[in-house]
Amino acid sequence: MLWIIGAICALVVSGVAYWKKSLTLSGAIAATVMGTIYFAAGHLFWFGILLVFFVSGSVLSKYKQSHKSELEQSYAKTGRRDAGQVLANGGLGMLLCLANAIWPHSGWAYAYIGIMATVTADTWATELGSLSRKPPRSVLNGRKLLAGTSGGVSLLGTMAAAVGGAMIGGFAWLFEVGSGTPDPSLLKWLLVGLIAGLVGAFTDSILGASLQVMYKCHVCEKDVEVLHHCGQATVKIRGLNVMNNDAVNIWSSILGGCAALVIAILMGL
Structure with missing residues (x-):
């Protein structure tokens, strides 16, 4: 019965997201x-935190969308998520959810918080950081970059990442209380989400500035993540072919999950 109810609920949520153009067809199926x-x-x-990430990310992707439309042309992924992006953001958490069902342990839950704090922090940083009036700077050397360049960070984006990560920690505490599970203090949950989210988000930026595959558009002279830009084929300038946007998200999530586990251990959770 739980599988039937879950399928109906998931179908409704993904169906609405597809209708609102937050998901592609493949993304809705995934x-x-x-x-x-x-x-x-x-x-x-587990389900609640996933929903919080998805809803908040979808809402922010629509916020001042006209301002972001030009920047999205440089991204491998846009505000409308496909199956690859859905799995990159939630696939690791799904494996942890299954692992916890087979072998219940609090470690799975803390790693899950770290992963979801990472993808939320990264999404919030991207969606709100792109609205910053000041140009981003390279996370590696501090050099000014064009808006939308991978590896760029800004004060607004960093603040958004911190709030997004802390929000996941806050909802994790709330959902644990709702489930009747003994819980640590709200402050500890907030710290786990905040720190793990920032660790994951900055890992994403570092990988984006170093190992992520990037291309040059010789029409507008921008460094982009896509094979075609301005109607022309782009040329690879750096990075590993296997380290695309989804791969960066996965590795960042792993680091964020590990950070959450370390924080939980240090706090005696």
């Missing part, structure tokens, strides 16, 4: 399968 597993194998804690 989100339906993923949501079903989260709901049936987990409980409010």
Whole structure:
């Protein structure tokens, strides 16, 4: 029965997201399968945090969308998520949810918080940081970059990442209380989400500035993540072919999950 209920709930949410153009068709299918597993194998804690990430990210992607439309042409992924992006953001959490269903342990939950804090922090940093009036700077050398360049960071984006990560920690505490599970203080949950989110978000920027595959558009002279830009084929300038946007998200999430585990251990959680 849980699988049926989960499938219906996930189908409704992904169907609305597809209708609102927050998901492509492949993204909607992937989100339906993923949501079903989260709901049936987990409980409010797992499914709720996933929903918070997805809803907040979808809302922010629509905020001042006209201002971001030009920047999105340089991204490998846009505000409308496909299956690859859905799996890159929620696939690791889904595996942890299944692992917890088979072998319940608090470590799975803390790693999950770190992963979801990372993808939320990164999404918030991208969506709000792109609205900064000041140009971003390279996370590696501080050099000014064009808006939308991978590896760029800004004060607004960093603040958005911190709030997004802390929000995941806050909702994790709330959902644990709702599930009737003994919980640590709200402050500790907020710190786990905040620190893990920032670790993951900055890892994303560091990988974006170093190992992520990037291309040059010789029409507008921008460094972009896509193979075609301004109607012309782009030329690879750096990075590893296997380190695309989704791969960067996955590795950043792993680091964020590990950071959350370390914080939980140090705090005696």
